[in-house]
Amino acid sequence: MSDGFDQLLAFQRTTEALASIAGRLDWDRETVMPKGAAEQRSEEVAALETVLHERRTDPRIGEWLDVAADYAEDAEDERSLALIARDYTRASRVPARLATEIARVTSLAQGIWAEARAKDAPDDFLPTLSEVVMLKREQGAALADGGDVYDALLDDYEPETSATEIAAIFDAMRPRLVALREAILGAETVPRALSGTFPQEGQLRLARGVATAFGYDWTRGRLDLAVHPFSSGGWQDARVTTRVVETDPFNCVYSTIHEVGHASYELGIDPDYALTPLGRGVSMGVHESQSRIYENQLGRSRAFTGWLSGRMADAFDDFAGGDADAFYGTVNRVNPGYIRTEADEVHYNLHVMMRFDLERDLIAGRLSVEDLPEAWNARFLRDFGVAVDRPANGVLQDVHWSVGLFGYFPTYALGNVYAGCLDRAMRADLPDLDAELARGKAHPATEWLRERVQRHGALLPPRELIEAATGAAPSPEPLLDYLEDKFGDLYAL
């Protein structure tokens, strides 16, 4: 090995450890930080970001890279160098002035968005959104260096994947999802909703129980409450959070399973990759595939909900979930609605796909921010069959665009597509999985996913990883087949 190679990896290791600290500070802020500490925390985070930015754009990285390539000994070395080179190039392409301006505008924009949503007043937010879109276009153009601007933004969340490839997948999904949605809404059989009150203590005990069922490693994690559930960290310390709504225990249970999916991915990565460019989930789409397969294909399966209904009966007095079949229907009840985050498995991807198309148009300049509310409403009516009742339930509902997250939305649906592919392959490999799930044992699935997906970290590009894991190129067919089968049964279609 050359000095350049060793120095580069040592430098990178320190940078990765510092980035990991930034994650700890976020966890702390959302779970345990005293409420009066916001200003101090933002100074701490800014200080760390200053150091991280200096390191990520340190010109020595370029010098080390020039000599290091000759000393890569295997595919892991080569991939590490390629990822370092990509991050360095991207970090160096965005002028400091622009990065600072984006940070400034988006931190203000989030507050303006929240207020506009509360007041149901899109005009209060749209001028600010225009500013954000302009800045993100500028950033995308700098990053793209002549390539596609949206793809350059997408690369932060779903690297090595083009919007064209994603659009091809989504366009193939839409007709079947719309048709399924219409069939369900016209069905005569409708599972009943759950009613009652479910105390926090019982919900949290249940949440710990389901996390354990999925094999969550408590020696390397913990569960806390947060307003918006998230997972955080990796390697030896990947924590999850959940929330409790006393009238809706499924919120707590499925938030927990979802976040345990994310955390398990990070905990499943080969520990030899820790603090290297390989030691993290390769993309948001693959990350979401892990959280979604845990939550939906496994956690909302007939087998697992059968076990869960027993645990809920243990946890809550007078639990009236009905028999296991009825309970399965209740868990999977389809609720048409305006809000993405409350959507069921059938509606969710339709939400995401319309945001993807709209944000591509915004970044490309085919759609102006001024015309966005009208475009939103028209598209919603077309895909969902109902008109948006008010902006807070429409164009104002998501925080993402206000904070500059363009290119993030498609990873949600891509994750579902990947989850569908993985579920099909896993079921073929593990014929007894349902019998295990019915006994509350989801860890054989975790083990399969660890072996096929998780342990590789960022070694393979996302679509190659899914293809290597499943033996087939990613396609929406398995997800659509799964949804049509599942909801066809449930709604007697």
Added chain:
Amino acid sequence: MSDGFDQLLAFQRTTEALASIAGRLDWDRETVMPKGAAEQRSEEVAALETVLHERRTDPRIGEWLDVAADYAEDAEDERSLALIARDYTRASRVPARLATEIARVTSLAQGIWAEARAKDAPDDFLPTLSEVVMLKREQGAALADGGDVYDALLDDYEPETSATEIAAIFDAMRPRLVALREAILGAETVPRALSGTFPQEGQLRLARGVATAFGYDWTRGRLDLAVHPFSSGGWQDARVTTRVVETDPFNCVYSTIHEVGHASYELGIDPDYALTPLGRGVSMGVHESQSRIYENQLGRSRAFTGWLSGRMADAFDDFAGGDADAFYGTVNRVNPGYIRTEADEVHYNLHVMMRFDLERDLIAGRLSVEDLPEAWNARFLRDFGVAVDRPANGVLQDVHWSVGLFGYFPTYALGNVYAGCLDRAMRADLPDLDAELARGKAHPATEWLRERVQRHGALLPPRELIEAATGAAPSPEPLLDYLEDKFGDLYAL
């Protein structure tokens, strides 16, 4: 203001924020970190320390300091520059090789010490301690730059104070403490000890109650459990920890009050000083004065324990603390013993003072590590009137020397001396304080201390600060008078 002045303060602000993050990581490790994350955390801490060391020895600090002095506008500016210059000089004097070697040896030494203590085998530890002493002598000599080596080490914990000054105070204290100790142990009246079991939940409720009584700001703090209680942070986020021993509720209550004292100091500092060199407690001695006056002169007073006995009766079924006078005696019961951390107000300083003398001799080379056990035992017999029964109760009991903390011990007793001075002045200013304490209201004391001591942060050197707060140069008289009065009454001497 000059560019150099502004650049220096901005650079310092980022460094202070990064140092604050290091404190967060320590808090996290001791309270909420999953137990499998030790290796990762040590990489994170090492990465942050690397960055902090680079910043603290950045040669630009010297350049900025050269031009900044002309632009200081007031005493605060001047003090800030002096503190930055001191830290820069000290950081630059220790060769990187030596700093790394000390970090390496002490991190191993702590484990070797713990094992030797568990096995009661001093010979397993002494060779390692010799190494630590050699390295600390070398570090002290580098820092002293021709001055006194021990003073140079002391400066990390009690700046602007010499060992000679401390020795003069301690030497004046010893005879009166020894005499008091002998009188108490010969007394016929002996307060009874508390017996019973006190469940964790009640102890923690009580701990929250006493923290509130002292005016602890819960919007800028929180209380958690830790094996060794500590406080952490400042400005907008100063957290405390406590521990629960089910047979000894005083452990939890007085650990909490002690740590609330430390946290209140940091929270009481003028917020304009945040993230500047003025924005922290000026020395460990002054810090300990705050924790000790909260714990002892206030928390163990007849007035406050009267209120506390009522709260304990509320918190625990069948609480048998006796009447308020008997309870006061129980809280302040004198227990001769070998262990510093379990010592009462009378014995505590005797413990500290012997360590101070021994460590000065070790650093000066007047005492070899080989001869330390014998010196320890001889001194203990002289000051405490009993022979040490085994090394784990003697020379092996404290972690400090193994991790290289030479110069730290005297700050414990100095803090008690300062607490005595402050208590005398505060009682003169607040004649109704006992009436307030008897109603569980200790916050008038917090307010007095905030005004006289806490808000100044590091603006004044430690002894000047105490003199400005009390109107008299620090002296052990008030502490000794307080102890003789209090224990004279309790033991009917």
